[in-house]
Amino acid sequence: MDRCGPADADKMTGITMEMRTTQDEGAGRYPDAAKAAIVARGLVKRFGDVHAVNGVDLDVERGTIFAILGPNGAGKTTLMRMLATLTAPDGGSASVMGYDLVAAPAVVRGVIAMTGQFASLDEDLTGRENLLLIARLWGFRGRAARARADELLAAFDLTDAATRQVKSYSGGMRRRLDIAASLVVTPGVLFLDEPTTGLDPNARQDVWRMIRALADSGVTILLTTQYLDEADQLAARIAVIDQGRKIAEGTSRELKATVGSGFLHVAVNDSAQIDAAAATLKERLGENVQRSAEGAHLSVKAPTPQAANEALAALIAAGIDIADFSLSSPSLDEVFFALTGRAAPVGSDSHAPEDASS
């Protein structure tokens, strides 16, 4: 009801006015309101001889969730740190909410918020003091600062823990406080660097819910992740980064489409037949066969259901004892494999396709 963003003019009417919030300020506070939240062209960052980011273009539409997906060391964090003005690019250009990153970093800082990979909180202070600190740095004074801190504590279900030192918080509570600290002033763009790394499944669901609610409220969110399912679940668009370069970009559906219409998954009963099965599938479908970590499942791109059907028939004709099979649209694991020729990133909790076997 009161959740609102710059675009939700109608919804703004229900808002209490104790803090200065008007629809005019909301809609008109950024230059070129129609333009993208982030535009980057050929961004480069070098560390010595290493090109951590090697010519990346990005276009992020306002009010959307955009995921940068890639394995450890792909350059995701460096890319995000450049966009958040924390490190200067060595080449290329970018603007955030219409402001040039290099020419006006101080102005950019006024319209962004960043939640780093490691909780950017003061462990010795209480949750409330952490929020008060940020609120006062933004310029809230006295009662306004306290009111904003308490409001955010309530919103993120931390009121009970408000007067405890952050060092006693669980991982999920820290994350929530960390994100709350990024929302003291509603940012145009919120940067989240691996927002759910190290969280248990419950806390992870909480954070996802929070991120969706934020995007609904009009905040543009750029997040990095090495969890393929996270990008799939949250993001309207996904850029896949590998070794400092963007190797693909699109919606989850588009990325899957670049890989083909679907995947055939086969499990065999006798592991001695796995090599023969893989060879038959490769011969029939003309594609590289991906093996599951345990080696019991095979996945291969199938251009059409008919082709998959014929491949299965060939397996049976070759005397292979099939335990199970299924046909699915590709998972992002398979997209990554197809794009890079390498297995899904290390540290990914992404699993074998859910419908591959049972």
Next chain:
Amino acid sequence: MSDTNTAPFSIAPLSPQLRFVERPRPPSALSNALVFGWRAVLKFKHVPEQLFDLITMPIMFTLLFTFVFGGALAGSPSEYLSYFLPGILVQTVVFNAVYSGMGLSTDLSKGLFDRFRSLPIWLLAPCAGLVVGDFLRHFIAATIILTIGLLLGYRPQAGIEGTLAAFLLLLTIGFGFGWVFIVLGLVIRTPTTVMTLGFTLIFPLAFASNIMVDPATMPDWLRVMVEANPVSWMATAMRGLMNGGASIQQVLLALATPVLLTAVLVPLALRLYKRQ
């Protein structure tokens, strides 16, 4: 994972607070710095143990030197105290300056500074907070040591004015040395390394000085070294200010090092900080 709130919290109560909150009028640089100063004060409130670290060493030194060596070094413990106490204040401040560097290194290693640096605030405000914390630390530690001295029978001959002047000099010394550790804190990512390296630098400075022993009794080569040690100049000026008889030259000489350190290290710290 021991999340105390295991029940997933709902979006419904979250939504009203996600209303659009506009940025207030940008605060002044001074206001930013004061907020960081407030943070330093909160640290004292939440981690009172740090005061214990600050004063155990100097108190131990004061008692040990006064009663064990005092008689032999200066005739009587109370006479020695008037020589030693102004000097131990310098030593305390120089050693305690290491804590801001450690704090900075801790903040940097935890990503806290990334948040500060992504905020539209005065670039140096976080450093100003460290300085405020330093001033508080130095003031508290010096007051405790002076109180113990007074209880043991020390009477500053130059009275309250002299003691206040000595405290001002002391805070200036602490300010100057603080930058050494802020620079170390910016360069070194592990807080304990900052401490070890800092103490390694400071130990010879503090002990090869005239803080504890009058260099008149030392062999020539050592006396020359001790008399050329800036810490000795500081201790001499402190003695002069508290016990009476300080000359302008002594005070200027004592101020030279902190002023030089500040002039050289502040631009360096600024560059390192921007580069982070």
